[in-house]
Amino acid sequence: MAHAYVTFRIRLAKHALRRFAASLRGSAEIILLVFTHAMVGLLALAALPPMYASSLPLAQALGIQAAYALLMTAPLALLRKRVLPQDVVHWVHRLPVPRRVQLKADALVAGLLAGPLGLMYLVSGTLLMYQQPAWLAPAPAILGTLLSLALTWLFSIGVLSLRSRMVSTSHWWHAAQRAPSHYVHAALRPRTLALWRRLFWLPYWRADNIVGWQQSVLLAAAVASALPWMQAPPGVIRALLALATCTLMVLVTDRGDKAVREQAARLAPLIAAWPLAPRALMVLARGFSVLPALLVVLVVFAGGFHHGLWQHPAGRAWLVLAVAGQLLLVGLPYVNERTRVGLVIAQILVLTAVGSELWP
Amino acid sequence: MAMSQQVQVQVESLGFRFGARPVFTDFSLALGPGIAWLRGPNGKGKTTLLKLLAGALAPHTGAIRLGGHDCARDALAYRLQAFFCGGDLPDLPWLTVQEFLDLHLALYPGTDAALVGQQMEAFGITEVLPQLLSTLSLGQHKKVQLSLALALPVRLLLLDEPFNGLDAAAIGYLRAQLAARSEAQDSIIVLTSHVDPQVPVARTLDLA
Numbered sequence: 001m002a003h004a005y006v007t008f009r010i011r012l013a014k015h016a017l018r019r020f021a022a023s024l025r026g027s028a029e030i031i032l033l034v035f036t037h038a039m040v041g042l043l044a045l046a047a048l049p050p051m052y053a054s055s056l057p058l059a060q061a062l063g064i065q066a067a068y069a070l071l072m073t074a075p076l077a078l079l080r081k082r083v084l085p086q087d088v089v090h091w092v093h094r095l096p097v098p099r100r101v102q103l104k105a106d107a108l109v110a111g112l113l114a115g116p117l118g119l120m121y122l123v124s125g126t127l128l129m130y131q132q133p134a135w136l137a138p139a140p141a142i143l144g145t146l147l148s149l150a151l152t153w154l155f156s157i158g159v160l161s162l163r164s165r166m167v168s169t170s171h172w173w174h175a176a177q178r179a180p181s182h183y184v185h186a187a188l189r190p191r192t193l194a195l196w197r198r199l200f201w202l203p204y205w206r207a208d209n210i211v212g213w214q215q216s217v218l219l220a221a222a223v224a225s226a227l228p229w230m231q232a233p234p235g236v237i238r239a240l241l242a243l244a245t246c247t248l249m250v251l252v253t254d255r256g257d258k259a260v261r262e263q264a265a266r267l268a269p270l271i272a273a274w275p276l277a278p279r280a281l282m283v284l285a286r287g288f289s290v291l292p293a294l295l296v297v298l299v300v301f302a303g304g305f306h307h308g309l310w311q312h313p314a315g316r317a318w319l320v321l322a323v324a325g326q327l328l329l330v331g332l333p334y335v336n337e338r339t340r341v342g343l344v345i346a347q348i349l350v351l352t353a354v355g356s357e358l359w360p
Numbered sequence: 361m362a363m364s365q366q367v368q369v370q371v372e373s374l375g376f377r378f379g380a381r382p383v384f385t386d387f388s389l390a391l392g393p394g395i396a397w398l399r400g401p402n403g404k405g406k407t408t409l410l411k412l413l414a415g416a417l418a419p420h421t422g423a424i425r426l427g428g429h430d431c432a433r434d435a436l437a438y439r440l441q442a443f444f445c446g447g448d449l450p451d452l453p454w455l456t457v458q459e460f461l462d463l464h465l466a467l468y469p470g471t472d473a474a475l476v477g478q479q480m481e482a483f484g485i486t487e488v489l490p491q492l493l494s495t496l497s498l499g500q501h502k503k504v505q506l507s508l509a510l511a512l513p514v515r516l517l518l519l520d521e522p523f524n525g526l527d528a529a530a531i532g533y534l535r536a537q538l539a540a541r542s543e544a545q546d547s548i549i550v551l552t553s554h555v556d557p558q559v560p561v562a563r564t565l566d567l568a
Contacts, residue, residue, distance in 0.1 A: 012455060
């Protein structure tokens, strides 16, 4: 019979994954629709790096195996705060759970998360075996794939073990600061902006909240797609960059607006007790969530200006649709998840279609 | 604090329910300056009544007035005169204590910041100012809330289990502060407590 702590950790991990899947439902549908072909391609090639590495000299092979296993550990590293929340880490720290049992729980949870990867390797490896490329030596390739899976599992255990030993860095950080001798009031000016910062900016960066980083990554990826798109690369690359830019731009607005709406709902009972008319604060919060997308539009505009794209009707239509679409997403009152997903997908498709006509 | 000596909170024919479960039906109450001790078994609506009096919950029927301001019609003016101090978990866990206090001082513009500092020092928690609220112990969190509550220039102070988690020195200090306010007769204090609060109580309300 498994130790109660091990059972708890597995239940916690399953619960975290279910919640994560539920929170992604809207975006997952969008990504599946837009990137289905790319995802099928990625699935088919999942086992290629470890299998190919097995055909190389040992030093190169080990380097590729380690790098690929690290890459495959990234999803777990990103999900670690959900799988093992900070308050659970604190709670467990006080419990008399032997280190051996903690390690067993980490290993099982890592295995739970590495399981789907094993299935992907199986499908991909079977496909590659069937195709029999010239470099493929079956026995070393299978061993290489198993080694990659084992390395990913070990790295995942390492990530979870580090997490479970990380007893709040904020305690340490604050303890390291010199304790103040008295309270000095810092006036909030301008008031609405300062309230927004405390209620709709700081929460996304603190207390295990990953929304701030998530939005930063989406924005950086959107700008990173927009810049080469506006260099007018030839053929299919341009089309792919247009698709990536439009998708990421719409997603950054969609996810940002969702986070703001959730935070507004969380704050509603508190604000109900405050002597505060919340309208200006809410308008500012909702308005801010559209700014990242407008920055992407600005990057596209600046890049396209050089090529004279905005002198053509298609260019002007793209600009208007891009701005209006983002404003529509954040300006809409509550709509159900299906309608919202439909709206997001329609925006991505229309913007990509019009965007592919920018160069006459 | 320059406040009217005739401050009064009036609850008229209050009706409130959670879903289909009625909590208050045709409930009326009038409270003047001084301390009112609200007591009763768990789940009988003590905290709900405090939140209704604070303006945080809206009555389904009836009216609540404080100093001539109706909690529904003059909501902002009403809430400016009332403060609910309660809950054992932080409402804004991502903020530091300093940020939490600054935020509330921005919401209640007439507050004397020096008085907040004095209360913090009296409770002995000045050193937690840079800490996140989520890292405070129950007692520290309670002291932060009370430091703020005792410094705000409100007419109606609603304290939900204010002695929970406090050390002996803090309990003594809080009792002295409440006694002084009771004597000054310049505000209404409604507190819930399962044990005798040992303060000069003007009225005891039983929610059975």
